[in-house]
Amino acid sequence: MIRLSKSTITNAEKVSVSNVLDKEYLGMGDEVNKFENLLSDFIGSPAICVSNGTAALQLACQAVGIGLGDKVLVQSLTYVASFQAISATGATPVACDIKENTLTLNCIDAESRITPNTKAIMPVHYAGGVGDIDEIYQLAKRHNLRVIEDAAHAFGTEYRGKKIGCFGDIVCFSFDGIKNITSGEGGCVVTKDKKVLQKVRDARLLGVEKDTEKRFSGDRSWDFNVTSQGWRYHMSNIMAAIGIVQLERFPLLSVKRQDIYKIYNSIFHNHNQIKSIELDIENVIPHIYVVRIKGLKNRELLQKKMLELGIQTGYHYQPNHLLDFYRVRNENTLLVTDAIFPELLSLPLHPDLTKSDVHKVATSLIRLIANENL
Numbered sequence: 001m002i003r004l005s006k007s008t009i010t011n012a013e014k015v016s017v018s019n020v021l022d023k024e025y026l027g028m029g030d031e032v033n034k035f036e037n038l039l040s041d042f043i044g045s046p047a048i049c050v051s052n053g054t055a056a057l058q059l060a061c062q063a064v065g066i067g068l069g070d071k072v073l074v075q076s077l078t079y080v081a082s083f084q085a086i087s088a089t090g091a092t093p094v095a096c097d098i099k100e101n102t103l104t105l106n107c108i109d110a111e112s113r114i115t116p117n118t119k120a121i122m123p124v125h126y127a128g129g130v131g132d133i134d135e136i137y138q139l140a141k142r143h144n145l146r147v148i149e150d151a152a153h154a155f156g157t158e159y160r161g162k163k164i165g166c167f168g169d170i171v172c173f174s175f176d177g178i179k180n181i182t183s184g185e186g187g188c189v190v191t192k193d194k195k196v197l198q199k200v201r202d203a204r205l206l207g208v209e210k211d212t213e214k215r216f217s218g219d220r221s222w223d224f225n226v227t228s229q230g231w232r233y234h235m236s237n238i239m240a241a242i243g244i245v246q247l248e249r250f251p252l253l254s255v256k257r258q259d260i261y262k263i264y265n266s267i268f269h270n271h272n273q274i275k276s277i278e279l280d281i282e283n284v285i286p287h288i289y290v291v292r293i294k295g296l297k298n299r300e301l302l303q304k305k306m307l308e309l310g311i312q313t314g315y316h317y318q319p320n321h322l323l324d325f326y327r328v329r330n331e332n333t334l335l336v337t338d339a340i341f342p343e344l345l346s347l348p349l350h351p352d353l354t355k356s357d358v359h360k361v362a363t364s365l366i367r368l369i370a371n372e373n374l
């Protein structure tokens with residue numbers, strides 16, 4: 001079976017985890033501190049590790065004061081995690097449309113949905129590409145909005161020679177099992193805003209003030225104060241032990257992702273029905289390989305036929321404005337999202353795929369599209 005996505009784990013991760021187990025300090029301590037320092041050096045901005053990417057987004061929203069009655073602009077075509085992170089604070093996610101070529105936020109559509117309650121914009125770096133990031137920051141400036149980048153797909157991506165997270169307002173990454181690097185589960189908040197950093201540090205540990213600093217110096221908080229709502233969202237040393245090794249291996253992992261992406265692109269190049277999205281693959285570390293199959297009417301059958309050939313496929317994502325929990329607050333139709341969604345298909349992309357796997361996936365898809373009534 002050619003899997004759609006998977007973790008890529010070597011003996012080095014196993015040894016690293018085993019060393020933590022031997023020390024019998026599994027919670028948040030030295031390894032998390034080390035992983036945060038390595039991430040900060042790699043990205044070029046301070047990073048704070050949390051239990052997952054959704055928690056990172058929620059804490060980022062909370063740290064800039066987003067809450068009940070506030071609105072946050074976000075593209076509908078994203079994992080429900082982006083929406084849940086916003087609504088977890090009491091705020092309302094406002095579903096926005098996307099651009100056809102990149103499947104990233106359409107700034108004109110987003111701007112048209114701004115009201116006095118709009119406090120932030122959450123661009124999603126779909127597949128790893130940053131879309132109209134400059135326009136998004138200009139829009140945010142015009143309307144005095146915070147920007148919280150959902151960079152769950154974009155770990156390692158560079159823009160204008162800088163890593164995502166090195167510039168901008170607040171940037172959140174995910175290290176779940178299938179992302180560009182993993183720590184089992186996990187994520188981080190990256191920002192140069194000192195106030196936000198301190199709020200996230202405290203909020204991930206139940207709001208216990210300066211508990212992070214205590215734990216990283218081998219101490220514990222007995223006598224402490226709490227001044228705001230916190231959560232149990234910290235990272236464990238076991239997770240960090242995996243993440244540290246994955247970050248060391250990232251140069252190799254990232255090139256493999258790019259190489260696979262380029263092979264797909266070269267095969268689908270000039271195909272009249274199978275269109276890959278626009279992405280600057282020399283600078284993007286891609287998380288998923290997404291095609292739009294023009295005129296596709298029966299994706300379910302296509303996926304079944306691919307599976308019969310031993311190939312898993314998927315689609316990213318079910319638009320959030322169609323989910324019951326969010327539909328009531330977003331009665332709108334989104335022209336581009338609604339039109340494109342049924343034609344999207346994600347093909348296997350992970351570092352353990354061989355060239356022949358990739359060729360098999362691509363040629364199988366081309367053959368099915370040509371011969372079946374799909």
Ligand SMILES: *Cc1c(COP(=O)(O)O)cnc(C)c1O
Binds near residue numbers: 054078150176
């Ligand atoms: C994975 C993902 C998240 C959430 O990350 P978790 O670590 O799974 O909580 C958020 N947004 C997008 C677009 C994602 O793909």
